[in-house]
Amino acid sequence: MGVKDGGARKWVAAVRRRLLSPVLLVIVLVFLSATVVLGMVPGLLTTPAPTPQIPAWQQQPSALSDANAVLPLDTDAPIPVPEVLARLLDETLKPSGAGSITGVVMDGSTGQVLFDREASANRIPASNMKLLTAVAALKALGPETRFTTRVLAGSDPSTVVLTGGGDVLLGAGASNTAAVAGRAGLASLAKDTAAALASAGVKGSVSVLVDDSLFNGAPLNPAWSLDDVAAGETAPLFSLALNSGRYSPTVATGPRPQDSAVTTAQAFAEQLAAAGVQVSPGVERGKGIPAKVLASAESATVSEQVDLMLETSDNFLAEALGRMTAAASGHEATYDGATAAVRQRLGELGIATDPKQLQLADVSGLALDNQVSALHFAEVVRAITSGPDLSLRTALDGFPVAGLTGTLDDRYVDAGTAEGAGLVRAKTGTLNTVIALSGYVVDADGRLLVFSFIGNGLEPGAAANKVAMDRSASVLAACGCRG
The missing domain is CATH 3.40.710.10 (DD-peptidase/beta-lactamase superfamily)
Incomplete structure (x- = not known):
């Protein structure tokens, strides 16, 4: 509160005191006397012990709030010896x-x-690598950027193409605008696609294709231990995935889809059928017509995805953010492109990036070759x-x-x-x-x-x-x- 607000409170309090009737004062005094006699408020008769003053920043928070700055800071606070x-x-x-x-x-x-x-x-x-990925992604992509998953019309009117845009946090259900994982949902995407097909007069069976060509190179990083992959620490990487490359959003360990693009397209086909569209069996890879967007869904922001990656130490999400950082930095959207982009963005921050001082084999931290x-x-x-x-x-x-x-x-x-x-x-x-x-x-x-x-x-x-x-x-x- 400012000085003006404090003065206003004092004025209001003074007016109230002047307006308080003698009768009301008597009632209040009688009540307090009776309470004291009955011993119900013994604290009124003694002076309470002073409460130790603990600085605000040293008190454990009762609730967590957004942290857009580190506060409070005192520039005159002593530096440890x-x-x-x-x-x-x-x-x-x-x-x-x-x-x-x-x-x-x-x-x-x-x-x-x-x-x-x-x-x-x-x-x-280890996973401290994700700190490097975080700053590189924020610099290259911008905190408010979102990734868009699109459904494009195919060259055949009875074909739709689910096209990956880098969102590996797709949900199977309806889009949840309050969520990070599941911000874009396949059920909503399918419903919008069904409406677009009906509006275009498309009838009969519809085939579903998937386009995951945004990411290049091998889906699996050769620097990783196959034991870690088998244990579910990560999975082959594609430009669209459900649940950060997992079968279920609630199961973080164990087997994972080996082709998350096809797995996601199959789930989309099921949602499309649930929306009333007759869907042909099977999913294949293909490309759609960029100018003919039937439906689209946007991911959570890059900053929200970075926060989730750091908080949960999500390896799959880290690598996806690395590929998107590579594409935004003029590199191929490969594992090598991701490490090159991280090195580039660190250099822009004035951090030493000489290969003798900084050796990067991945951007999630699973690789033992990172130094x-x-x-x-x-x-x-x-x-x-x-x-x-x-x-x-x-x-x-x-x-x-x-x-x-x-x-x-x-x-x-x-x-x-x-x-x-x-x-x-x-x-x-x-x-x-x-x-x-x-x-x-x-x-x-x-x-x-x-x-x-x-x-x-x-x-x-x-x-x-x-x-x-x-x-x-x-x-x-x-x-x-x-x-």
Whole structure:
């Protein structure tokens, strides 16, 4: 409230006091006296103990809101003393067995490095790779861009062509404008197609084709382990898919469609039949007439898809966003085109992209051939939180919140890590012997800190080393770190 609003409230209160009748005052006094005598409000007779004042940014949120900026920040807040911070992190940031953990902590406002443990060393980053993909997609495509799935008329009037536009989050049912996954639905697309066919006077059986030619190259990345593919970590990539390449939106593991384009077209044919169109059996690949659009449906925005990718660590969605980034950056929409586009967009942010410093085999983080340093990730996080490109701020909502959302929802619940619950916001990364955590936190003094920790060669595996990461991030949340 401004000064004028405060003055108005005081004036209204004064008027009310003057208008309060003597009779009403008597009633109020009698009621209060009786209440005191009955002992119902003993708090009125004593002075309550002062409530400890905890800064707003150190209170665990009761509800999550959109984060389009990191607030509150005090430019005069003290910066942690590097020697003190190093002493604390050396106690927590260590593997439980074999392997090593590198890391870096930077002041978000100035970029000053406050902690450096081999921060420039190349490491396998696991799903922290998605942070690079996020900023590249936002820069190349723009936060508000949507992907359009179209139904085109074929050269034969009795043929319709489901044409992929990069939306791999299609839903089987009606379009849900409040959703990210399922924002565009096949049932709505089929209903609109049926109406267009009826309006054009098309009668009899209709054949369904699918055009997935937007993406080029091999659907499966040769850098991936076939065991990871078989386990359902990802699937062959196409330019349209249901449920991010899954059979069901509620089942995130296990077998996945090996040809999501055909699977999606078959589901569309079923919805078209449900809309009253006689549909010929079978689905084949083909192309439609671009000028003859029978129906279309738009995806969620790029920023919404980026947030979902980061929060849930969705590998299939990451690779689809990578292909769309490649196409928008003048590269072929292939796996190599996606990594080239990510490298290009990072360079535009002033982040080092020399192949000796940055080796990219995919854009989701499944590939063991990826080599990225903790410093790279800290610089990317800082670009999101504090950099001059405001379009990157839209990625803030995608960072999982410790103990509350996404891939951090079941962490930060034990002694030693609970201090970071609700405060630490970070992208996770996990492979068998790899674990990573990169994100940001506003410390106890109101200073924004960005960090990245990466463990490689971990034995016992990555799961046993999560606590080291979480305790270290919690140290930053609780940090004054000045002595």
